[in-house]
Amino acid sequence: MTQIISALSDVSHDYDALFVDLWGCVHDGVQAIPSAVAALQEYRANGGTVILLTNAPRSRHEVARQIERFGVPDDAWDDIATSGDSARAAMFTGAVGRKVWFMGQDHDLPFFEPLKLVTDPVAIERVELEEAEGIVCCGPFDPHADPADNRPQFLLAKQRGLKLLCANPDIVVDRGEAREWCAGALAQLYTEMGGESLYFGKPHPPVYDLARRRLADHVGHVADGSILAIGDGPQTDVLGAMGEGIDSLFITGGLARQETGTQTDPDPDALERYLAAEGVAPTFSIGRLR
Incomplete structure (x- = not known):
């Protein structure tokens, strides 16, 4: 059973690095989500490393320019790995x-x-x-x-x-x-x-290999048990993390906000039914990244 948490800081001290999905988690395709930006800034300020792991069919440089336009600041992340x-x-x-x-x-x-x-x-x-x-x-x-x-x-x-x-x-x-x-x-x-x-993107292995390479460029090798994957896609973010042996934090207020009854937080019963139907088991769940 997934554990519903109220903030990233509830569990982030157990992880040296985050693999963070972008669309639906850090921005909505139009603008940055302020609570998510603040959570990532706080995590980095406490010594963690953030790799943005996205299924965008573009280069990391193009994604960096895009999220800058959306209002995602440079101090919220360390590097980007893209399916592109x-x-x-x-x-x-x-x-x-x-x-x-x-x-x-x-x-x-x-x-x-x-x-x-x-x-x-x-x-x-x-x-x-x-x-x-x-x-x-x-x-x-x-x-x-x-x-x-x-x-x-x-x-x-x-x-x-x-x-x-x-x-x-x-x-x-x-x-x-x-x-x-x-x-x-x-x-x-x-x-x-x-x-x-x-x-080549989530949930498939090649993009995780790239993310680990990006992570190693900054802090050297990080054990999989010290990485937390964050995302709103059950069949991409959560399933991919499960396949890689990485813990996951499921953002219920993204693609599955209606199915999980998410307003501020998910409805526990609706969330469990949804995860069972999807056949995935995230380690943690939260309404929005905050």
């Missing part, structure tokens, strides 16, 4: 071929910029689907459209045996009060249709 960087590393080593069909929006195009993590990278060329050796998916062309609209293209891709590289395993995200589809919804559809999808 993890997926880019795979793309530049040829995971889905040299000629790729790109799914996403114009703001996702920096995904194709050079990456220092990879030496001797494959030269990637963006082409039409009919010419492609693989698919690079940063997200839908229209985040409000039904993912099923892509079935005709996916049928052709499956028939041609193309692999889909998913740069963001999230299914949905809330931008303010509006819910949007993410790349994970497309990858899920492609897999259901019989195609092969490759994942």
